[in-house]
Amino acid sequence: MTLIDLANPTKFLSLTARVLPWLAGATAILLLVGFYQAAMAPDDYQQGATVKIMFVHVPNAWLAMFVWGVMSLAALGTLVWRHPLADVAAKAAAPIGAAFTFLALVTGSLWGRPMWGTYWEWDARLTSVLILFLMYLGLMALWRAVDDPSRAARAAAVLTLVGAINLPIIKFSVDWWNTLHQPAAVLRMGGPSLDKAFLIPLLVMAVGFSLLFVTLHLAAMRNEILRRRVRSLQMMQASQQAA
Amino acid sequence: MTSLGPYASFIVTSYTLVAAIVLILIGWITLDYRRQKERLRELEASGVTRRSGRQATDI
Numbered sequence A: 001m002t003l004i005d006l007a008n009p010t011k012f013l014s015l016t017a018r019v020l021p022w023l024a025g026a027t028a029i030l031l032l033v034g035f036y037q038a039a040m041a042p043d044d045y046q047q048g049a050t051v052k053i054m055f056v057h058v059p060n061a062w063l064a065m066f067v068w069g070v071m072s073l074a075a076l077g078t079l080v081w082r083h084p085l086a087d088v089a090a091k092a093a094a095p096i097g098a099a100f101t102f103l104a105l106v107t108g109s110l111w112g113r114p115m116w117g118t119y120w121e122w123d124a125r126l127t128s129v130l131i132l133f134l135m136y137l138g139l140m141a142l143w144r145a146v147d148d149p150s151r152a153a154r155a156a157a158v159l160t161l162v163g164a165i166n167l168p169i170i171k172f173s174v175d176w177w178n179t180l181h182q183p184a185a186v187l188r189m190g191g192p193s194l195d196k197a198f199l200i201p202l203l204v205m206a207v208g209f210s211l212l213f214v215t216l217h218l219a220a221m222r223n224e225i226l227r228r229r230v231r232s233l234q235m236m237q238a239s240q241q242a243a
Numbered sequence B: 001m002t003s004l005g006p007y008a009s010f011i012v013t014s015y016t017l018v019a020a021i022v023l024i025l026i027g028w029i030t031l032d033y034r035r036q037k038e039r040l041r042e043l044e045a046s047g048v049t050r051r052s053g054r055q056a057t058d059i
Helices: A003-007 A009-040 A049-081 A086-116 A124-145 A149-163 A166-176 A196-242 B005-045
Strands: none
Touching (some): A009 A049, A049 A149, A049 A196, A124 A166, A196 B005
16 A cells, blocks of 8 residues: 555545554553553652653653644645645644643643642743643634635644744743743753653653554544545435435 | 652642543544444435445445
């Protein structure tokens, strides 16, 4: 099966039916290994056991941005190449991205209270991630508000690309402004500054959560294709009844 | 496993919340799949067919 074949929703559905069980199994194994390693990781010399929140906070924060990146590529697919599955991919990714962003915000807040003495601070990193969360909700509302899927697709694609401006702001907010949030410790020039005892469980969790996203995204895309099939059959039924 | 120390409730709440939201996502996607398949079965039973001639529930 070539990449171009996947433009056909029926072929895409057949592929997802084959790969989803394997992806779900691999995700479950990686997340279980990740949770075990996180539980066994040593305490940090400053943060104590609170550092364990990092193993769920950081992968969710990475995915919050990554999912918007995937949606931005899909938006280009909708506007430039008019790929039939591009809008399906973007629409299916939005609620999953919103969930990851919500988890990044809440686990960050729960980590911040014991470490910073506050659940929330209106600093650049936290505020820009909150804006990302609100953009996810806005995009989901837009898809629901417009009845015609092709009109909704174009409007959502434009909004997604405009929203992508927020991604470098989130990434570099800790360098451009004074914030409570620590600077990057893994994806930075000169390599990760984290000790292996923390880095390995963190990377295992990050890969596990990324696989979780791929699994949920493919399943949600399959649902969206079926929803569009239902819609077109309902329209055919209505036109048959009218004739 | 080491003791979770004085901030155990923050750590446990974080992990519980992540597990809960992930389970909600999985449940929502699974239920949505069943709902769409059910709607396709109903449409097929009412005599509506796809332009390709394949069954509505065919993948």
